[in-house]
Amino acid sequence: MRKEFRDLASTEEAARVADDLTPQRSVERVDLVGARGRTLAEDVKASVDVPGFDRSLMDGYAVRAEDTYGAGEAEPATLTVVGSVSAGEPPEVEVGEAEAAEIATGAPIPEGADAVVPVERTETDGNTVDVRKAVAPADSVMFAGSDVASGEVALRAGTTLSQREIGLAAAVGSETLPVYASPRVGVVSTGDELVRPGGALGEGQIHDVNTFSVAASVEDAGGEAVVYDHVGDDYEAMVDTMREASSDCDIVLSSGSTSASDEDVVYRVIEQEGELLLHGVALKPGRPTVFGKLDGTPFVGLPGNPISALSVFRVFVEGMLRDAAGGGEDERLRRSARVADEVRVEGGRTRLLPVGLVEDGDGTTLAYSVDKGSGATTSLTRADGIVNVEPSTNYIDEGELVEVELFGGATPPALLGAGERDGFLDSALKQHKDDVRWLPTGSVAGAQRLRDGVADVAAIGLSQEALDALGVDEAVRIRGYDRRVGYVGDPEGDVFGVLPDGYALRELFDERNPESETRVFRSERGAANAVASGKVDSAFVGEDVALDLDAGFEPSGWSSVDILVAEDRRDKDGVVAFLNSLRGAEEPDGYRVPDEAGEPLRG
């Protein structure tokens, strides 16, 4: 029957177990370009002197420095040209008193010469050369072995190899480099409800998300992801797949099916066939995380919720993989941020709080919380990382400094918008080159996000009184555009598909139909789809949505959308670019820009 997690391990204990489960490092040799981003496993010693000979650093003339003393623009020293030296060839000339040899960059300094005069400071008739600059011995000469001496350590074990270390390795003669092998990471998915993308969904089924987001995270962390066929909830099939993965890979990850219910096959497989090291962590999300071994291979069972799976991966697994690949923490995966508006959390256990990032007008990074347990996959793309909140903390104050553990690739967007989201905005945002994040929260929540210092701009359909009541006082309001709205389906029907409270369309609908029965959808598209599938009789949406669906439309009026810009973000590059994009946007069918629209729409 159901098993509960009465004894939860602390996150510190779980971290220790994760540390013990870190796969062993192994070493492989790879070619130079393939070594990019990898960690050097052994010292690289120079097999040759670099350079192997005294080398010219310029195109010019090899001379005896003393012959140029006193030379200048006005009084050049005239030397006899005795020949020339090319790069890559042993010199066939010697330079004697009052003589010079033409020399190319990289060519060996000929016997007798001790300096090079750059060509720009000379003039020649072919037989003699006028030198217009005095040089000192060793000028523009790189001595043999002065870069790296043969036998010297050029690169230390443990170095992360960028293009620059690869260049140095080439210089000292390495054709391949010994690097830590990428750990092979088996990714196993489970759950009868999951179907891989591309497959048809049966009733009650959804597409498998974690296999792909986890596999991509594995590769971000320097691992090689090996994705296994989906196995459902069958115990024997799961044992077979997990054993196959354990024998192929350095570590195996699963997601989902880790709760202590009798259907959750993953932890039973580890408990019965392998070694269950830990099940249940005082962590939210991540309580059902499983640590163990199967046939000696480390195993971690991640939770099934996509954002929880990535959060637990970030906290426990990412470091294991980076360590196995020979690297350390990647400091670019952490970022200090100030909390945009206060956060209250339930205490008593560690919380992994998903947050989004935004930069304020001064360039300070702010973090705001996203996804309060909604379970939505769209939250995935709104979170930039997590804040690890101690069990003793219930409250994080606005402005408090927190450390964000970033998800791979996350940076604050150039523009963070909130509020309404419609075809007009889309046509503006499409022209935008920078990275934009838009939270389709509806007008009220959008205005609040802006008021709370989260959003740079908001698209709202609210009266000034409503804004005042929300306490939005540090914003510039720009008259925007109007959108034609109305009904898809039967406006005389009984049940209406509508947006949630706080959306401009919902306010209008409620004014017009105060007594109607409604069903709430997160998007206009969802509401309109529900007409087609018969779940509702009519949906109250924008004309553009109806046009896009090729559905009949009964207009009911215009919904007016204005743009709010946070006072202190007016000069932010992303905001300036957004306002320019709005000005350049053409109104799609179903929209109009009124004559009184403010700068920047009719600037």
Add this chain to the structure above:
Amino acid sequence: MRKEFRDLASTEEAARVADDLTPQRSVERVDLVGARGRTLAEDVKASVDVPGFDRSLMDGYAVRAEDTYGAGEAEPATLTVVGSVSAGEPPEVEVGEAEAAEIATGAPIPEGADAVVPVERTETDGNTVDVRKAVAPADSVMFAGSDVASGEVALRAGTTLSQREIGLAAAVGSETLPVYASPRVGVVSTGDELVRPGGALGEGQIHDVNTFSVAASVEDAGGEAVVYDHVGDDYEAMVDTMREASSDCDIVLSSGSTSASDEDVVYRVIEQEGELLLHGVALKPGRPTVFGKLDGTPFVGLPGNPISALSVFRVFVEGMLRDAAGGGEDERLRRSARVADEVRVEGGRTRLLPVGLVEDGDGTTLAYSVDKGSGATTSLTRADGIVNVEPSTNYIDEGELVEVELFGGATPPALLGAGERDGFLDSALKQHKDDVRWLPTGSVAGAQRLRDGVADVAAIGLSQEALDALGVDEAVRIRGYDRRVGYVGDPEGDVFGVLPDGYALRELFDERNPESETRVFRSERGAANAVASGKVDSAFVGEDVALDLDAGFEPSGWSSVDILVAEDRRDKDGVVAFLNSLRGAEEPDGYRVPDEAGEPLRG
């Protein structure tokens, strides 16, 4: 004959030409995991509602919310269990008044139920369940289509795909994604003096560096590097290779052979066989940069010096490749920094100043200049990026804010050391997990680097008077260790191999042999090698170097090395870890730690 660059283009003009040469974007479909880091070329619309049904967010019991009103820990509501619903299967039960159905996370909500009570708040005997919490309609339920409605745009064209967008794409049913293809970038190397690593060097030859550092940079920027066989300086061979690359690739890069000397074949090939668009930029380094086309394919000829090649790549080519791959600027490739100590530069043209990064005690990023035209490949691994200095600027003040264009993968090291570098330090640094950069500048330059706010710590063999004379006053001096030094080769010989001025060993040598003839080497290893090759009679080095070379050694005394720590960096994590590493280091043969050694060596 030689051609000079009398008419240099401005960097702005060069940037416009680079912009025009940006390869066309093309689109390809890739699988989900392979889409990581790529840029989405088309909008992705949901092919299904996500979720496709009303879905439980918890393990627990599906109930009619109204049946739980008033329930609590003290007074549970007792409901009849009428069956159970698993994830992935259509429900076979209906929930009526005072009834409940066991339900798993992700399972469809059965007919009649409108909320889920989490299992933790229930107790069951199999027939009935006690519910200890009141729930509201919709609690722990995710409604069909509420995440993404079928037909809605889930991901916008232009989005950079991280693991999170990949997860969302999976959720909406995408099996593959349309992304911009990586531009194919031909990398051609030229110059008779270059030999690929692995090949034997003839007289006057060196290993080819740029092919590998440029190819790795191409891949960093999202391109696919195609490396062609080395072709030397032969015109016809170069034409053949360049035509092959032009026909295979979206853009071709070369390095070296771009100066206006008659041996520089690359620009002649473009001038005679293709279309030379620009040759000569008012830029240092990068003056001989070539832009053009061959058979219609864009071409850029980079300078031959390795750090110059990467600098010009960073300024002109990186953006072209990122643009062709569909992405924008990567903001993580820029970093604001304050100049550590004043920089004076020659004005009149744009300078690309190679800089290293370090963090001060407060976490502020500082930039200091590296590689003043030394031509050394080791400089490659000491530069983190470049500062683009306007032609009108001659002077950058200490503390001035500059924007550093980073080379891929560059971050400030955890510890920046300078001064002496020897076997004892190596044995300490080996234990160090963090990223360390050590500038082997010798004692005097090391102390100056520390004084100037660049180095966190310095290893020095200098008297307190010498330090005072250098103006090093904000540092803690820790008594370190002694190193046995002496002669390899014939101490009675005529010519001695020595380190440059300012190194502890050189000071000692000069005291003992004030009148000797010397030849200067950058490293002890280099000096000792020169004994073996007969270039000098003897070298003055540490005993450990002699032991490593298995060379005879005539001891001459002990060189004393102390550690300086910059006052304001004492609490920096990297410094604390370094001092711990020093304390834990075992002295190699040829070293001793005296009894009077200070904390931390004998703490």
